[in-house]
Amino acid sequence: MIPGSERIMEMAKKRNPYGRITRAEDVADVAAMLCREEARWINGSIVKADGGESLR
Secondary structure, eight states: OOTTHHHHHHHHHHHSTTSSOOOHHHHHHHHHHHTSGGGTTOOSOOOOOSTTGGGO
16 A cells, blocks of 8 residues: 555546546557557657646
């Protein structure tokens, strides 16, 4: 248990345009997308899979 984790999660939900925290499935979807041939030109980049939370 992380002390104050409930408060941290609530703050993350407020920052996120989708109103929720990032789930493992969200990150897995991005990883799967990057494995597609169409993503071949994406390399050496940091791809944020946070639903836009980092933009606020």
